[in-house]
Amino acid sequence: GRTLATLAATGQPEKHEPFQPLPEGFRHAAWNDLDAFEAALDPTVGAILLESLQGEGGVNPADVDFLVGIRRLCDERGILLILDEVQTGLGRTGRWFGFHHAGIRADIVTVAKALGNGVPIGAVWASAEVAAAFSPGDHGSTFGGQPLAASAAREVLRVMEEIDAPACAAVRGAALTSLLAALPGVTAVRGLGLLLAAELDPDVLDGRTGADVARACLDAGLVVNGITPTALRLAPPLTVTDDELVEGVAILGAVLSEDREAIA
Structure with a gap:
């Protein structure tokens, strides 16, 4: 997020520095560490906000046991669970939402990029209990709910259902994972569906960084x-073909090996 409040919620100190002082009221706990999250809770905490990946x-990716445990903590303490699914939602991970891999429910879900397929839009989906706290106009904004973006979102969702976007991501993601794992210079592949990271061998990088390889x-x-x-993030379109995956991994392989002829 780029507002002061969402920057404060982001657990990356380097993103905070240029915008200090930030709003108070946020605390951060170690990723995938349920004990750390529990230790950070006290009666003043109203919600836990995190990504499923x-x-x-x-x-x-968040461990399934971690997400299940977070849901349990929220239920026990009477606090809300907010899932940021801007990158992981709408089929990207092989399920409609990343938290579906853990079989849990969310009280609030945020989505954005994928919902408009290029048309600017963001949305907050909430349980009936949470939504009941709002009256019409409470969450309005200048461009909120504008018809163009809303119409685009409806059509995007229709097409996603038509092509079974989660299945596309699951099948193509498995194929891409196999291609990357077999590539010299890649030491590990992590992620879900078509949101993956390839960890690169420092010897193959030979002084280069992930950003250098990306350029x-x-x-x-x-x-x-x-x-x-030391890692690259790969997030191909959900409509990517097998041939395009092979072509893309071949380009990465040529860059890692610095094979100029193959790249050309």
Whole structure:
């Protein structure tokens, strides 16, 4: 998020520094550490906000037991569970939402990018109990609920259901995982569906960073993201074909090996 409050909620200190002082009221706990989350709770806490799979944090899936435990803590304490599904929602991970892999429910879910397929939109979905706290106009904004974005979102959801977007991500994600795992220079693959990270061998990087490799891939026609100094994030379209996956991994392989002829 880019507002002061959402920046404060983000657990990345380097993102906080340029915008200090930030609103108070947020605390952070170690990822996938249920004990750390429980220790951070006191009667002043009203909600737990987290991703089902860290996107900007390095493409790290939450353990199922961790998510189940978080839901239990929320139920025991009478607090809300907010799932940020902006990167993971709407089929991306092989389920409609990332938290569905753990079989839990959310009180509030945030979605954005995938909902508009390029048309700017963000949305908050809430349980009936939570939604009952709002009256018409309480959550209005200048461009909120504008017809163009709402119409685009309806059509995007229709097409996603028609093509079975979660199944597309699951099948193509498994194929991409296999291709990456077999690529020299890739030491590990993590993620879910078509939101993956490829960990790169430091010897193959030979002084380069993930960002350096990402720039070289872009020059060669492949869009990836250097999510950490030693890892790339890959999030192909849910409509990607098997041939396109093979082509993309071949480009990455050529960049890692610095095979200029293969890249050309």
